[in-house]
Amino acid sequence: MNIDKKIVDDLVANDVSFVTTVPCKQLAGVIEEVEARKDIFHIPSNKEDEGMGLCAGAFMGGKRPAIIMQNTAIGVTINTLATLTQFYRMPLPMIISYRGELREPVACQVEMAVHTKALLAQLNIPTYHFHWQDDVKEFDNILKYTFMCNKPVAILTDANFWGGYGDQ
Amino acid sequence: MIRSEILKEIAPILNPHLVVCNIGLPSQELHMIDDNERNFYMLGTMGLSSSIGFGLALAQDKPVISIDGDGSVLTNLGTLPTIANNATGNYTLLIIDNGSYGSTGDQPTYAGMKTNLTDVARACGCENVIEVQDKDLGPVLQSAIDSDEMTIIVCKCDSGNIKLPVITLDPVVIRHRFMEAVKS
Numbered sequence: 001m002n003i004d005k006k007i008v009d010d011l012v013a014n015d016v017s018f019v020t021t022v023p024c025k026q027l028a029g030v031i032e033e034v035e036a037r038k039d040i041f042h043i044p045s046n047k048e049d050e051g052m053g054l055c056a057g058a059f060m061g062g063k064r065p066a067i068i069m070q071n072t073a074i075g076v077t078i079n080t081l082a083t084l085t086q087f088y089r090m091p092l093p094m095i096i097s098y099r100g101e102l103r104e105p106v107a108c109q110v111e112m113a114v115h116t117k118a119l120l121a122q123l124n125i126p127t128y129h130f131h132w133q134d135d136v137k138e139f140d141n142i143l144k145y146t147f148m149c150n151k152p153v154a155i156l157t158d159a160n161f162w163g164g165y166g167d168q
Numbered sequence: 169m170i171r172s173e174i175l176k177e178i179a180p181i182l183n184p185h186l187v188v189c190n191i192g193l194p195s196q197e198l199h200m201i202d203d204n205e206r207n208f209y210m211l212g213t214m215g216l217s218s219s220i221g222f223g224l225a226l227a228q229d230k231p232v233i234s235i236d237g238d239g240s241v242l243t244n245l246g247t248l249p250t251i252a253n254n255a256t257g258n259y260t261l262l263i264i265d266n267g268s269y270g271s272t273g274d275q276p277t278y279a280g281m282k283t284n285l286t287d288v289a290r291a292c293g294c295e296n297v298i299e300v301q302d303k304d305l306g307p308v309l310q311s312a313i314d315s316d317e318m319t320i321i322v323c324k325c326d327s328g329n330i331k332l333p334v335i336t337l338d339p340v341v342i343r344h345r346f347m348e349a350v351k352s
């Protein structure tokens with residue numbers, strides 16, 4: 001299974017047509033796939049809170065948005081998640097590379113990894129963790145759930161899910 | 169002129185259009201001067217007025233004006249390259265540059281010192297950047313909205329605030345009525 005393609009197929013099937021991204025090495029393939037699809041408007045942002053602002057505007061303009069980013073960005077976006085996305089009750093699927101988990105080669109990444117789930121839980125953000133490739137089968141359901149409840153929803157995708165960071 | 173005087177003057181120009189308005193006093197003033205469902209008031213999230221308005225402009229065809237502040241643009245400077253490189257003609261960014269963090273008591277910003285936001289916007293790749301003095305804003309804003317070129321307006325004005333109440337509208341109501349206006 002090509003998980004990059006599967007993720008973007010599910011986005012398109014769920015009518016997600018506005019995607020903003022900030023890169024992570026693990027996300028390179030999925031970002032490339034997003035860029036290649038004509039059904040998706042891809043707008044790279046410079047910081048993830050900016051990206052969430054773009055997504056809020058796109059949602060109010062009638063498009064279904066999504067953001068693709070690294071888990072370190074949870075530290076950047078808490079104010080935006082609370083005071084914009086949640087306060088105004090807007091849907092936002094967040095496809096997040098979960099750095100600093102099993103098979104991570106960079107020690108510094110662990111420092112935010114240990115806070116990631118606690119921060120998401122503190123924000124009452126529904127959170128899913130993809131560890132095995134097969135977990136991606138849930139993605140379609142997660143997207144439907146996100147646009148049903150109008151909430152930001154986190155999908156954490158670790159190095160094992162992407163086939164290992166150091167040896168892929 | 170101070171921000172509230174500027175907003176009073178341009179309210180009739182803004183009225184028919186979708187407006188995303190900056191956190192704090194700018195939104196409170198616009199709400200007091202001309203509350204309508206085409207205004208999206210930011211109640212928090214300093215810095216994202218330009219991003220929200222730009223996302224909205226990209227997602228649909230109606231003209232969109234983001235009213236921003238110098239302090240808020242400085243806190244989200246990354247917005248200018250994104251706007252420059254994805255330009256859309258239905259978008260106008262109006263930066264009310266009073267050289268201060270007005271809503272929090274007029275503390276000076278760097279935009280009132282050595283940093284020139286007009287030059288910054290141009291250096292970020294924005295092609296149509298106009299700097300105007302407060303009293304000259306009206307016609308410049310009107311032609312920016314009417315033209316099909318994206319425009320960034322930096323409106324230089326005095327800092328100063330008037331006393332007025334906070335917005336008590338529920339955010340979901342603000343968002344819902346705004347989305348209905350977008351669709352209509």
Ligand SMILES: Cc1ncc(C[n+]2csc(CCOP(=O)(O)OP(=O)(O)O)c2C)c(N)n1
Pocket residue numbers: 079171190191192193194212213214236237238239240241264266268269270271272277
């Ligand atoms: C992250 C964050 N820091 C600080 C504030 C407090 N704050 C609210 S409005 C504002 C000033 C904004 O200044 P500017 O964008 O220039 O608008 P003005 O009020 O001058 O028109 C500040 C500092 C905040 N809301 N959020």
Ligand SMILES: [Mg+2]
Pocket residue numbers: 237238239264265266267268269270
């Ligand atoms: Mg200011």
